Amino acid sequence: MKYVYQSDKGKIRQLNEDAVTVIPRKEALLAVVADGMGGHQAGDIASKLTIEQLEKLWTNADVHELDFKKWLASSIKEVNNLVYQKAQSDSSYQGMGTTVVAAVCTEKDLIIGHIGDSRAYLISKAEWKQVTEDHSLVGELVRSGQLSKEDAQLHPKRNVILKALGTEPDLEPDIFHSDWEGFDRLLICSDGLTNKVSDQELHDVICDTSLDNLGQTLVDLANERGGEDNITLAIVDQQEEVGDV
Template identity: 50%
Template sequence: MKAVFMTDRGKVRQHNEDSGGIFFNSRGIRLAIVADGMGGHRAGDVASKMTIDTLSERWKQVEDLATPHDAESWLKTNIEDVNRLLYQHSENNPECQGMGTTIVAAICTDLFATIANIGDSRGYLCNESGFKQVTEDHSLVNELVRSGQISKEDAEFHPRKNVLLRALGTELNVEMDLTTITFEEGDMLMLCSDGLSNKVSEQEMYDIVTDHNNLEQKAGSLIELANEHGGEDNITLVLVQFHDESESG
């Protein structure tokens, strides 16, 4: 298994409010996270960074997670704890009032990945069946699509596209989606913020992640394309590849 994390401020924003990374526990199991902070400069930065710092520190102390149930339980408990930390911080610090962050996090073993998500940062799986989104956006526009009020094409250009129905840290309690996927050799998992998914189509993503470049080159190409398409937002992604190759990446 190989993995790469990459983030970019984009071409318009003054600051990068995204955070993320790939972290190892004592058994060498990876935890990959992308968090897209919101609430303006300072507040958005604080929310996403606190999320990453807290989860990465706790992950170091994990001995083993043998089953998807163990992985789901760890993610649920610790993300709920982080939600309370963020909420209390915003209550106690007026300059951070209303701050929050999206999160998509994946515990990646050799056999499976367990993914938690809140908000509109996404997980995608590329395998022999193609390239598909494996998380559900918690956004107003996605709810309108799900209920049949607008089409998926309309959603791309909807004026309220950025309105989230769920975020980490904005309320005392939070609901998250949890899903586990199994891996075959050659499969690839991608986590990303909406700075990528709003600017690069699924077909373009598929073309890049299945080319012959190594992981760093693939990640760089995705960020480059998002910037070519406007780069109005911060762009962050993690790529996890589920087989060993001699190439670097």
């Protein structure tokens, strides 16, 4: 597998509250995107803490012995409680939280866990599939049939999140487990990208752009359309060797 990842504060925000990492192991790699929220620098702290702790848990794990699905669910829950405890311990951090979308990728399988409205997509030349369901107000309205996907893109409350890591104890992440099913690339990203670039455009750009240039191409596209939010993404290409950057 080959991968790229990138984060940009956008054109408006003074601080990048997103965080991203990809950590390859011999048998698998872990990719994580977190989009922090909260006053002052609390969102920045929540997202960075989430990335750091998941990276530590992944690096210290015996990958040979792991049930990846159980590991991902329990690790996200553990990090959620850690962020929650930190938010409760300091008044300047109260109310902070973060989205998280994390993927364990092997040559054959994908295990994806998420909380919030950061997304995961599987992409091939022929099609794309959004794996995650947004834990957001407009996401619920779309699922209930009260709002179309097209109208959701423009809804004034599209950034209202109903579930975020670190905002309450013992949150359960959504977990998705599949083989690659004919897909070639996995995209995980914050809403700073998906609020500016449609699913169809993401598919077209990701299929038509070399992996080396893909991160910057997508960041530039979101910034050209306003760049009001931080923009963060990681892309894993299943067809290349693990560890190439």
